Amino acid sequence: MTKPFACSIKHIRFDENYQPASSTRMTTNFANLARGEQREVNLRKALTMINNRFNALAHWDNPNADRYSVEVDIVSANMDIEGNGDAFPVIEMLQTTIVDHKENKRIDGMIGNSFSSYVRDYDFNVVLLEHFNKHPNAKAPDDFGDLHGKLFQYLLNSEAYKANFNKQPVICLSVSTSKTYYRTTNVHPVLGVEYKQDEYSLTDDYFHKMGLIVRYFKPEGSAAPLAFYFAGDLTSDYTDLELISAISTMETFQKIYRPEIYNANSTAGQVYQPSLKYQDYSLTQIVYDREERSQMAVKQGKFTETHFIKPYQDILEAWAANYAVNENVA
Helix, strand or coil, X not given: CCCCCEXXXXXXXXXXXXXXXXXXXXCCHHHHHCCCCCHHHHHHHHHHXXXXXXXXXXXXXXXXXXXXXXXXXXXXXXXXXXXXXXXXXXXXXXXXXXXXXXXXXXXXXXXXXXXXXXXXXXXXXXXXXXXXXXXXXXXXXXXXXXHXXXXXXXXXXXXXXXXXXXXXXXXXXXXXXXXXXEEXXXXXXXXXXXXXXXXXXXXXXXXXXXXCEEXXXXXXXXXCCEEEEECCCCCCCCCHHHHHHHHHHHHHHHHHHCHHHHXXXXXCCCEECCCCCCCXXXXXXXXXXXXXXXXXXXXXXXXXXXXXXXXXHHHHHHHHHHCCCCCCCC
16 A cells, blocks of 8 residues: 555534435434435434433433433545545444533533444445355354454544544444343443343454444343443543433434334343344334345445445455554453
8 A cells, every 4th residue: 555545524413404415324223214204203203312311311400301402413434545536435423412501511422323334234244145155054254344343443543533533432232132141230320230241242243353342231211231332441431421422322223223122111131132023112203114224234235345345455455464453452
């Protein structure tokens, strides 16, 4: 590689007027909500859910449960591989800003939250599918996720990222339906009760290659634990309000997307096995096409193969072979 990959950051406000950019992965939770006849209603209701959940968790000095509201920006990170101005949208995350109406001030929330990646679509819906078709009983390839992990760490070390954000991202996702989680005695005042598992999921391993470790917490009032992926120290590097902004935002999306788990009518027990076949749950009043989302993930994986992986394959392989990643993760 003769010169570094050029990274750039763009922000788009996620509100009831949000229109997905042409480069946005349409499988992304927030993009799926912003489609169809119910788009404005969907967005308005989702934002109301986020605000209500935030105030429920940030209940101190907040007697009417209306002190705060949350603004959400979609952060798109683009990467120009050859330096010719042809940038590929590698990653999208969310950034929250907390509005304190009592003090009339704006407070930085969490960067990260959701995580969308075209290369991840390629890895899981092209590479992994082809591998398992050839080797049905095998594990994922040893190098699965290596390139993606290095691209992610390269982005976080870029001047573009550092100019926009002063903290590492925290990604908050659903727990895996293929694993069993066990409640511990550790309880955090905001994150709630911690759960652990005996074996990491494929997603956990994938994020590990991005330099992120995982802990599982079930906040007060939540039906199930959430998976928090982070670098550093989750419980000391972020303020209570930052953590609450991540919980309220991502639990809302999970209630919409995976109601069987996160909008269940009973809470996770001492031993918890998540399942999308669970029947005792409530639906939100928000339209979400989960089947279409799964179908489009495959199409987007193929798109990535055609427009990013194959055109830059030699450059990416040479770069990845010499790029040193963060090994200081558990």
